[in-house]
Amino acid sequence: MDYPGNLIVVAAPSGAGKSSLVKALLELDAQIQPSVSHTTRAPRGQEKHGREYFFVPDADFDAMVAANGFVEWAHVHGRRYGTSKKAIEDRIAQGADVILEIDFQGAMQIKKTFANAVLIFILPPSWEELRSRLERRGEDAPEVIELRLKNAAIEMAQARNFDFVIINELFDRAVFDLKTIVHAQRLKYLAQVRARADTFKSLHIL
Numbered sequence: 001m002d003y004p005g006n007l008i009v010v011a012a013p014s015g016a017g018k019s020s021l022v023k024a025l026l027e028l029d030a031q032i033q034p035s036v037s038h039t040t041r042a043p044r045g046q047e048k049h050g051r052e053y054f055f056v057p058d059a060d061f062d063a064m065v066a067a068n069g070f071v072e073w074a075h076v077h078g079r080r081y082g083t084s085k086k087a088i089e090d091r092i093a094q095g096a097d098v099i100l101e102i103d104f105q106g107a108m109q110i111k112k113t114f115a116n117a118v119l120i121f122i123l124p125p126s127w128e129e130l131r132s133r134l135e136r137r138g139e140d141a142p143e144v145i146e147l148r149l150k151n152a153a154i155e156m157a158q159a160r161n162f163d164f165v166i167i168n169e170l171f172d173r174a175v176f177d178l179k180t181i182v183h184a185q186r187l188k189y190l191a192q193v194r195a196r197a198d199t200f201k202s203l204h205i206l
């Protein structure tokens with residue numbers, strides 16, 4: 001499917017810094033809107049229903065799956081997470097760029113449905129730094145941190161399947177890289193539209 005708005009997908013192991021990077025990008029670029037996912041996990045810290053996630057019971061998630069309400073969903077760290085159709089379709093059809101913070105399984109599903117989506121993987125600079133970011137964030141119990149670190153090895157092996165990889169060592173540098181990719185994606189869309197218009201014209205069908 002082809003829409004005027006761009007879909008930007010950001011995936012990373014827990015603690016690599018994707019939420020912080022996406023937040024910084026949203027503050028810099030008013031054309032981008034976040035997709036708010038549904039999850040069956042409980043809210044942590046300052047998270048608010050409808051802002052970071054729609055926190056829903058299992059039964060509500062089941063009902064949405066049955067009603068075909070998700071463009072993708074997956075099991076991650078023992079919970080379920082999904083992107084509702086409502087979170088993206090109308091907005092990209094109207095020309096907004098929508099950014100999704102989802103796991104690699106969801107990213108692959110999105111690419112199948114939206115071939116023009118740009119897939120970005122965020123890596124931490126080292127295992128030590130990943131662990132210390134999870135510990136410093138101070139939101140997860142020790143066993144939750146261990147599960148997330150265990151899953152990080154599986155997740156990071158998927159980085160090669162993404163269009164771009166950003167190493168989030170210096171935060172400002174990583175924000176700049178993210179911004180550059182989004183801008184390049186916009187230019188790519190414009191270039192495609194222009195190329196198509198030229199072809200149409202040369203065929204005398206414009």
Ligand SMILES: Nc1nc2c(ncn2[C@@H]2O[C@H](COP(=O)(O)OP(=O)(O)O)[C@@H](O)[C@H]2O)c(=O)[nH]1
Binds near residue numbers: 015037073076077106
């Ligand atoms: N497939 C899929 N994954 C999601 C979605 N929303 C969040 N996730 C992923 O689920 C994982 C856990 O997210 P979260 O519990 O917020 O922890 P965090 O990674 O430490 O911020 C992360 O990899 C998210 O990117 C979604 O709608 N679909």
Ligand SMILES: Nc1ncnc2c1ncn2[C@@H]1O[C@H](COP(=O)(O)OP(=O)(O)O)[C@@H](O)[C@H]1O
Binds near residue numbers: 012014017136168169
């Ligand atoms: N480049 C960076 N250098 C140091 N700390 C960072 C950097 N990027 C993010 N952090 C910190 O690491 C922790 C995890 O970041 P967060 O954005 O919550 O990760 P994720 O959404 O990938 O789980 C947070 O405390 C955040 O402030």
